[in-house]
Amino acid sequence: MTHHDPLTHAHQSAGEWLGTVAHHLGTEDRHFTFRVLRAWLHLVRDRLTVDAAAHFAAQLPEFLRGVYYDGWTPAKVPVRYDAAGFTNLFADRAGISPADVPAVASGVSSAMSALCSPGQLDHVFALMPANLRGELEGETPAPPPRATSERLRINALEDRVQALTEAVGALARGLEQLPDSEPAADRTAKAAQEAHRILMTDAVQ
Structure with missing residues (x-):
C-alpha cells in the first residue's frame, strides 16, 4: 500500500504561491520572498476587522493561512496605522529600507491579486484609507x-x-x-x- 504524505499538497500549494510572489518581486530568493510576504499578510490582516480578516484568510492555501494567523490578536484589531506607519512597520518586519516599501508592497499586492479570487483584493483594500491603499499599490506617500x-x-x-x-x-x-x-x-x-x-x-x- 502506498502512503502519501498528508502535508505534500499543502507544501506544494504554498510553494506555488511563493513562486508567484517571487516572480512579481523579480527575485529568486525564496527566503526574502517569504519574509516580505509574511510582513504584507500580517500588516494587511491587522488593519482589518475580525470578520474581514477571516474572509480573506479563506483565500489562502493551508500553510500560508497558518502564517497569516500566526501572532494574531483579534481583540486588538483593526489597528489604525496610516501610510507612514505602514511603511515603517513593513520595512522593519521585512528587513528592507523604507524607500523600497512601495515597490515591494505593490509587487506582493499584484501577486496576491492574481492568486486570489477576482475582486477579492479590491474588496480588502476598499476597507482601508485611501493613503494606505496607495502604499499597498505602490504609490510613494506624500510627506505628512x-x-x-x-x-x-x-x-x-x-x-x-x-x-x-x-x-x-x-x-x-x-x-x-x-x-x-x-x-x-x-x-x-x-x-x-x-x-x-x-x-x-x-x-x-
Whole structure:
C-alpha cells in the first residue's frame, strides 16, 4: 500500500504561491520572498476587522493561512496605522529600507491579486484609507502635513468614521440571510458584539 504524505499538497500549494510572489518581486530568493510576504499578510490582516480578516484568510492555501494567523490578536484589531506607519512597520518586519516599501508592497499586492479570487483584493483594500491603499499599490506617500490642532481633529474624525463604517459593515454581514446552519438570532447577536467591540476599540485609541 502506498502512503502519501498528508502535508505534500499543502507544501506544494504554498510553494506555488511563493513562486508567484517571487516572480512579481523579480527575485529568486525564496527566503526574502517569504519574509516580505509574511510582513504584507500580517500588516494587511491587522488593519482589518475580525470578520474581514477571516474572509480573506479563506483565500489562502493551508500553510500560508497558518502564517497569516500566526501572532494574531483579534481583540486588538483593526489597528489604525496610516501610510507612514505602514511603511515603517513593513520595512522593519521585512528587513528592507523604507524607500523600497512601495515597490515591494505593490509587487506582493499584484501577486496576491492574481492568486486570489477576482475582486477579492479590491474588496480588502476598499476597507482601508485611501493613503494606505496607495502604499499597498505602490504609490510613494506624500510627506505628512505639519501637525495642527485642526489636522489632529480631522484625523480623529476620519478614524471615527472608519470605525463606524466597519461597525455597520459587521452588522450588515451578520444580518445577511446566509445559507448556513447558524440560527439567525445567534448570527445577529455575534454581529452586534463585533460592532460593539470595534467601537470600543476605537474609543480607547
